[in-house]
Amino acid sequence: xxxxxxxxxxxxxxxxxxxxxxxxxSLILGLPLGILLxxxxxxxxxxxxxxxxxxxxxxxxxxxxxxxxxxxxxILLFPLSRLLIGTSIGTTAxxxxxxxxxAPFVARVIETAxxxxxxxxVQAARAMGSTNMQIVRKVLIPEAxxxxxxxxxxxxxxxxxxxxxxxxxxxxxxxxxxxxxxYQRFRGDxxxxxxxxxxxxxxxxxxxxxxxxxxxLARR
Amino acid sequence: MQIKLHNLKRTYxxxxxxxxxxxxxxxxxxxxxxxxxxxxxxxxxxxxSLLERPDEGEVFFDDVRVDNLxxxxxxxxRRRVGMIFQNFNLFSSRxxxxxxxxxxxxxxxxxxxxxxxxxxxxxLVGLEGRGKAPISTLSGGQKQRVAxxxxxxxxxxxxxxxxxxxxxxxxxxxxxLALLKEIQRKMSLTVxxxxxxxxxxxxxxxxxxxxxxxxxxxxxxxxxxxxxxxxEVTKDFLSHLVGVDEAAEEPNKMVQWSKKSGAYTLRFRGxxxxxxxxxxxxxxxxxxxxxxxxxxxxxxxxxxxxMIVDISGDEDTRKKAIESLxxxxxxxxxxxxx
Numbered sequence: 001x002x003x004x005x006x007x008x009x010x011x012x013x014x015x016x017x018x019x020x021x022x023x024x025x026s027l028i029l030g031l032p033l034g035i036l037l038x039x040x041x042x043x044x045x046x047x048x049x050x051x052x053x054x055x056x057x058x059x060x061x062x063x064x065x066x067x068x069x070x071x072x073x074x075i076l077l078f079p080l081s082r083l084l085i086g087t088s089i090g091t092t093a094x095x096x097x098x099x100x101x102x103a104p105f106v107a108r109v110i111e112t113a114x115x116x117x118x119x120x121x122v123q124a125a126r127a128m129g130s131t132n133m134q135i136v137r138k139v140l141i142p143e144a145x146x147x148x149x150x151x152x153x154x155x156x157x158x159x160x161x162x163x164x165x166x167x168x169x170x171x172x173x174x175x176x177x178x179x180x181x182x183y184q185r186f187r188g189d190x191x192x193x194x195x196x197x198x199x200x201x202x203x204x205x206x207x208x209x210x211x212x213x214x215x216x217l218a219r220r
Numbered sequence: 221m222q223i224k225l226h227n228l229k230r231t232y233x234x235x236x237x238x239x240x241x242x243x244x245x246x247x248x249x250x251x252x253x254x255x256x257x258x259x260x261x262x263x264x265x266x267x268x269s270l271l272e273r274p275d276e277g278e279v280f281f282d283d284v285r286v287d288n289l290x291x292x293x294x295x296x297x298r299r300r301v302g303m304i305f306q307n308f309n310l311f312s313s314r315x316x317x318x319x320x321x322x323x324x325x326x327x328x329x330x331x332x333x334x335x336x337x338x339x340x341x342x343x344l345v346g347l348e349g350r351g352k353a354p355i356s357t358l359s360g361g362q363k364q365r366v367a368x369x370x371x372x373x374x375x376x377x378x379x380x381x382x383x384x385x386x387x388x389x390x391x392x393x394x395x396x397l398a399l400l401k402e403i404q405r406k407m408s409l410t411v412x413x414x415x416x417x418x419x420x421x422x423x424x425x426x427x428x429x430x431x432x433x434x435x436x437x438x439x440x441x442x443x444x445x446x447x448x449x450x451x452e453v454t455k456d457f458l459s460h461l462v463g464v465d466e467a468a469e470e471p472n473k474m475v476q477w478s479k480k481s482g483a484y485t486l487r488f489r490g491x492x493x494x495x496x497x498x499x500x501x502x503x504x505x506x507x508x509x510x511x512x513x514x515x516x517x518x519x520x521x522x523x524x525x526x527m528i529v530d531i532s533g534d535e536d537t538r539k540k541a542i543e544s545l546x547x548x549x550x551x552x553x554x555x556x557x558x
Contacts, residue, residue: 125311129295145313
């Protein structure tokens, strides 16, 4: 019995580290992209440097990446993992496709959150002589912060789901545990425990995300 | 700071939003720009506040051309112009004092200087002690006061008010206008008020330009324009203001002396409001005046009276009556519809 819990504990730690680092890297990739998407949109949507062509091209790329089935994307990205990490299996290697799969999602989430900022407020900031950088850093991001937090929460939950899927092709973590022990070795109990842990993780992240977002809104 | 506009034009597709506007806005005054929605006000304010470039024409601040500034000098110039808006456009992520501090932050003002300046600005707009208040807890009038403080933070020489009182109730409008007048005097600002409310022009402005269809149809001292409006648009604005339009629109409900008698709008000005002009003329010429609606209002320091009257009698006596009214300094307009 104690061996089961050691297995589950190890797999949970693996999942947490995959989710943590892929969230971090997808934010690093997706945040600038999301800011660029919102900044280059039309002035009526609060774009600060409207650029229809660039906006269109970026939007298309994001859409293509987002509609790509994750399992296929992961296999396609094996060479990249090997190049960056030195291997294409295991927890660390899986962070690469996870980050790249989540980045376009993050970009859209950030774009949507920033576009919710009242264009009048942006106009006021511009009339006061703000540079574009100041508008992004001191106006857009703080004003959109509650929505941004909700967006990041959503991203983390998506990544928990994706990381479980990655387990099926040797990614490690709770998904891997459920497939290898639960499915291939007919250990129904391990399968159930792995799934329950994933459910609990999602619920905890959602509750924390909601709390932070609500707290930010309450201060306004 | 004096503002000069020379033949400004701005077109959106087929729409000539601003179609050749030239104006001289003198330094150290409150200048009103009034027009109905769609008259080109919003575009004009975006042009003179340097948020948008004109297709044609020039904008000068104190004889320095500012409509074609390069990015860096444009940002520098904008920092010396204050602006307030109909919807206040405050940052909801910042409390009152952090909002006021924003323009100082972006210009790199040292922290301790920001603190002292923000405290001074808060007391200037009558919000001492409310600095820590989140924006959502403030009333409309208080929000506009925060916005005014924020606009003044960088010691601007121009303040643009874009429909600044349109979202406020009459009482709050009154107090905001009083505050703006006080600040204008204290800081020797050039204040430009864009509005569709004639009350705002009457209560706060020294001079006014009336906008219609992208052009200036009338401009001058507010007292002159109220006493002797020349364009239909202006007359329309004035009729709504004194509340005479309701009465005039329903002539059937009015007692009329004679069907032949026309309806006239009389405008009295200054000293003439004190004299019994109508009864004097009535006695002299034997005509009768039927007053259908009227009122007196203060424009700046001058009283301006408006009256809609029927004048009885044959055409000749009516003409004589109008002549003597004009001699006594009353402006007479004949209504064609009646």
